[in-house]
Amino acid sequence: MESAFHSASGLIRYVGLFLSGVCHQFPEHSIIVAGVQLPLCARCTGLYLGALFSLGFIWAKGRTHAGNLPSPLVLGLLLMFFVSWAVDGLNSYYHYLTSVVLLYPPSNQLRLLTGLGNGLTLASLIAPLFSSTVWREPEMKPVLNGLGEVVALVACLLGVVVAMRVQSVAAAYIWALLSLLSVVVLLALLNMLMVLLVTRRENRAVRPVQVLSVMSVGAVLAICEVGGIALARHVVTRAIPLAGLWLGLG
Numbered sequence: 001m002e003s004a005f006h007s008a009s010g011l012i013r014y015v016g017l018f019l020s021g022v023c024h025q026f027p028e029h030s031i032i033v034a035g036v037q038l039p040l041c042a043r044c045t046g047l048y049l050g051a052l053f054s055l056g057f058i059w060a061k062g063r064t065h066a067g068n069l070p071s072p073l074v075l076g077l078l079l080m081f082f083v084s085w086a087v088d089g090l091n092s093y094y095h096y097l098t099s100v101v102l103l104y105p106p107s108n109q110l111r112l113l114t115g116l117g118n119g120l121t122l123a124s125l126i127a128p129l130f131s132s133t134v135w136r137e138p139e140m141k142p143v144l145n146g147l148g149e150v151v152a153l154v155a156c157l158l159g160v161v162v163a164m165r166v167q168s169v170a171a172a173y174i175w176a177l178l179s180l181l182s183v184v185v186l187l188a189l190l191n192m193l194m195v196l197l198v199t200r201r202e203n204r205a206v207r208p209v210q211v212l213s214v215m216s217v218g219a220v221l222a223i224c225e226v227g228g229i230a231l232a233r234h235v236v237t238r239a240i241p242l243a244g245l246w247l248g249l250g
């Protein structure tokens with residue numbers, strides 16, 4: 001199955017084709033805004049945007065150097081978010097394979113909500129890993145300071161769900177670009193950490209400019225990775241159409 005965005009046009013087409021490297025993009029599992037299919041499925045949209053907005057929230061709170069995980073109580077709540085995402089994914093996948101309702105009827109709203117929750121969880125793990133790996137002197141404080149901040153962050157993410165109900169083409173383009181940004185940022189962070197560990201250059205940064213130089217390498221790697229997978233998907237599905245049926249947790 002080729003990407004649904006081969007038949008699209010304009011910016012949405014190119015963003016969608018590029019992001020086919022990280023998502024199956026089944027139309028029935030995707031959010032439609034003003035007749036425009038967003039470039040990631042509902043679950044991936046929630047996951048990546050949830051991580052992006054959560055990282056933004058953490059860093060806006062001045063925790064750019066925070067190297068500690070949240071408290072055990074907060075970690076327990078984050079684990080619940082992850083379990084909800086996993087259960088909903090398995091329930092959805094079972095329905096996709098068998099057309100039988102296992103636990104409850106799957107829906108894009110549930111895919112989006114559980115994806116956002118898991119994105120929050122990922123950000124809460126990536127942020128302290130980033131700080132403790134990058135900075136010469138990471139601060140020994142948690143990235144999220146208690147349940148109050150988790151509640152505030154969840155409220156912000158629920159605002160994303162509400163905002164996605166705005167039916168305008170401009171909104172569709174904004175969400176498409178934010179989806180692109182979230183994928184590149186998240187993968188760039190992970191790539192940057194791997195580069196630092198492999199080259200044994202961790203815990204050397206003192207100024208933000210030092211981080212940006214390595215982050216740019218991570219971003220280039222992210223673009224090459226996603227673009228390479230998207231290209232491979234296009235080539236393989238043209239040669240063997242059935243090979244394009246991506247069996248993800250849609």
